[in-house]
Amino acid sequence: xxxxxxxxxxxxxxxxxxxxxxxxxxxxxxxxxxxxxxxxxxxxxxxxxxxxxxxxxxxxxxxxxxxxxxxxxxxxxxxxxxxxxxxxxxxxxxxxxxxxxxxxxxxxxxxxxxxxxxxxxxxxxxxxxxxxxxxxxxxxxxxxxxxxxxxxxxxxxxxxxxxxxxxxxxxxxxxxxxxxxxxxxxxxxxxxxxxxxxxxxxxxxxxxxxxxxxxxxxxxxxxxxxxxxxxxxxxxxxxxxxxxxxxxxxxxxxxxxxxxxxxxxxxxxxxxxxxxxxxxxxxxxxxxxxxxxxxxxxxxxxxxxxxxxxxxx
Amino acid sequence: xxxxxxxxxxxxxxxxxxxxxxxxxxxxxxxxxxxxxxxxxxxxxxxxxxxxxxxxxxxxxxxxxxxxxxxxxxxxxxxxxxxxxxxxxxxxxxxxxxxxxxxxxxxxxxxxxxxxxxxxxxxxxxxxxxxxxxxxxxxxxxxxxxxxxxxxxxxxxxxxxxxxxxxxxxxxxxxxxxxxxxxxxxxxxxxxxxxxxxxxxxxxxxxxxxxxxxxxxxxxxxxxxxxxxxxxxxxxxxxxxxxxxxxxxxxxxxxxxxxxxxxxxxxxxxxxxxxxxxxxxxxxxxxxxxxx
Numbered sequence: 046x047x048x049x050x051x052x053x054x055x056x057x058x059x060x061x062x063x064x065x066x067x068x069x070x071x072x073x074x075x076x077x078x079x080x081x082x083x084x085x086x087x088x089x090x091x092x093x094x095x096x097x098x099x100x101x102x103x104x105x106x107x108x109x110x111x112x113x114x115x116x117x118x119x120x121x122x123x124x125x126x127x128x129x130x131x132x133x134x135x136x137x138x139x140x141x142x143x144x145x146x147x148x149x150x151x152x153x154x155x156x157x158x159x160x161x162x163x164x165x166x167x168x169x170x171x172x173x174x175x176x177x178x179x180x181x182x183x184x185x186x187x188x189x190x191x192x193x194x195x196x197x198x199x200x201x202x203x204x205x206x207x208x209x210x211x212x213x214x215x216x217x218x219x220x221x222x223x224x225x226x227x228x229x230x231x232x233x234x235x236x237x238x239x240x241x242x243x244x245x246x247x248x249x250x251x252x253x254x255x256x257x258x259x260x261x262x263x264x265x266x267x268x269x270x271x272x273x274x275x276x277x278x279x280x281x282x283x284x285x286x287x288x289x290x291x292x293x294x295x296x297x298x299x300x301x302x303x304x305x306x307x308x309x310x311x312x313x314x315x316x317x318x319x320x321x322x323x324x325x326x327x328x329x330x331x332x333x334x335x336x337x338x339x340x341x342x343x344x345x346x347x348x349x350x351x352x353x354x355x356x357x358x
Numbered sequence: 359x360x361x362x363x364x365x366x367x368x369x370x371x372x373x374x375x376x377x378x379x380x381x382x383x384x385x386x387x388x389x390x391x392x393x394x395x396x397x398x399x400x401x402x403x404x405x406x407x408x409x410x411x412x413x414x415x416x417x418x419x420x421x422x423x424x425x426x427x428x429x430x431x432x433x434x435x436x437x438x439x440x441x442x443x444x445x446x447x448x449x450x451x452x453x454x455x456x457x458x459x460x461x462x463x464x465x466x467x468x469x470x471x472x473x474x475x476x477x478x479x480x481x482x483x484x485x486x487x488x489x490x491x492x493x494x495x496x497x498x499x500x501x502x503x504x505x506x507x508x509x510x511x512x513x514x515x516x517x518x519x520x521x522x523x524x525x526x527x528x529x530x531x532x533x534x535x536x537x538x539x540x541x542x543x544x545x546x547x548x549x550x551x552x553x554x555x556x557x558x559x560x561x562x563x564x565x566x567x568x569x570x571x572x573x574x575x576x577x578x579x580x581x582x583x584x585x586x587x588x589x590x591x592x593x594x595x596x597x598x599x600x601x602x603x604x605x606x607x608x609x610x611x612x613x614x615x616x617x618x619x620x621x622x623x624x625x626x627x628x629x630x631x632x633x634x635x636x637x638x639x640x641x642x643x644x645x646x647x648x649x650x
Binding site: 308 | 608
């Protein structure tokens with residue numbers, strides 16, 4: 046196992062109290078596995094991604110452990126995490142466009158970045174990786190403003206994985222891109238795994254169709270908790286959690302027309318995580334909720350590798 | 359109802375406006391009452407510029423946009439019939455005022471003579487048209503409402519006017535999958551009541567869900583337009599095919615449309631003039647017969 050997360054709780058401090066953004070997440074990620082993390086806004090998917098690399102000032106690590114390659118990550122300790130960032134855990138941010146220093150040419154920026162980590166640039170390797178994602182080598186002598194959005198995104202991907210991290214977190218990397226660029230970026234991510242630049246990957250997105258194409262496993266989160274986790278095909282073809290089912294039903298696909306088939310959204314909205322209700326958090330919106338749902342549903346392994354947190358599944 | 363004829367838009371760029379870039383090139387199409395037309399294109403294709411020109415926010419460089427036979431004249435009378443809704447619902451509202459203040463502004467500007475009680479009834483009717491519970495949304499600040507609620511508040515605001523055309527510029531791209539579809543269904547219901555909608559999006563699946571007709575833009579020019587079922591069921595232009603093949607779909611692997619790779623439409627010397635391939639289905643590819 047490459048990554049083991051157990052009972053992770055991360056809360057946000059606010060004036061009104063603590064927002065329980067992650068409330069007891071337990072999951073594992075195998076070697077070479079790409080995990081797609083999906084859910085609505087505010088379900089905690091980005092918080093999970095951030096917790097694994099850098100918590101901002103408002104976030105507090107309350108409980109739980111994160112073990113990467115047999116070593117526990119000190120996720121609550123900003124300074125101790127420095128030894129792991131970039132080397133062991135790396136991140137591709139959502140807005141790669143704004144992640145590059147606008148006042149430096151890319152070559153100088155990369156040199157400075159690696160120097161700060163005590164490494165030197167292996168230009169041959171850097172250029173080989175740029176070739177792989179389809180960037181021409183003379184990009185290194187340009188300023189970020191001279192690159193298009195998709196090019197910048199791919200450049201950041203190459204930079205983030207230069208030190209061959211064990212875990213790569215890709216947070217909504219394709220949501221600001223056009224469909225054709227999105228495809229190129231997603232393909233490049235798959236290429237990184239094949240070339241063993243990264244061992245495993247967490248791909249955070251709200252686009253289930255895209256996740257299905259690149260992830261081995263999909264994990265669906267709802268209101269800070271795991272709802273369902275299973276191999277990608279199983280989630281799409283045979284979901285067991287009512288939330289996953291409704292979410293899939295609400296996806297418009299090319300060719301689906303209002304006149305032929307009216308899709309339905311999920312009524313209601315997710316509960317506030319400031320003081321979340323007891324029991325199943327999807328209960329209020331769930332069409333099949335019953336009395337037992339007032340109790341917290343345990344995460345059960347219904348089939349090999351198919352984990353579901355629902356009493357009715 | 360709304361008609362665009364050879365609309366061209368050039369923006370001046372450079373230090374003293376010495377250079378210009380053509381954002382929209384000779385675009386012509388029409389939106390009739392009770393019809394949803396989706397305008398699909400990637401970033402920089404000029405789709406939002408077209409929306410802004412229709413709303414009178416940017417002047418047209420050449421060509422003409424007419425609404426019911428009259429040219430666009432930004433002003434009170436024009437906005438009585440045409441309203442726009444944009445991508446980010448949170449920046450559409452002033453965060454220091456309550457969200458329902460937008461309704462009072464409509465009343466002051468357009469219906470000062472309507473008594474308060476009657477106006478409150480009209481607001482409630484508009485809110486129930488957009489499936490909002492007045493008690494849940496009135497008197498709240500924007501940050502207390504969800505993105506889907508705010509977008510629906512804006513649609514309700516448009517309904518209070520004598521609205522004929524709604525320009526919806528990426529209105530669902532910041533919403534979650536579960537609420538996005540509710541907003542789309544709402545547009546479909548309004549369409550059934552005779553509202554014309556120009557639905558601007560980069561998301562092909564959302565565009566096809568509602569629209570009768572689709573216009574595909576590339577770099578400011580129309581590459582293909584026609585009935586949605588024809589444009590996406592039987593795409594003629596290689597660019598449309600490429601767009602379709604890049605959309606991730608469930609239950610179907612990403613196929614590489616091989617015919618597209620061999621096409622050189624990027625450098626193709628074709629003039630880009632629209633050809634009517636079948637009745638009502640236009641395509642800007644002069645090599646339809648010769649291309650594989």
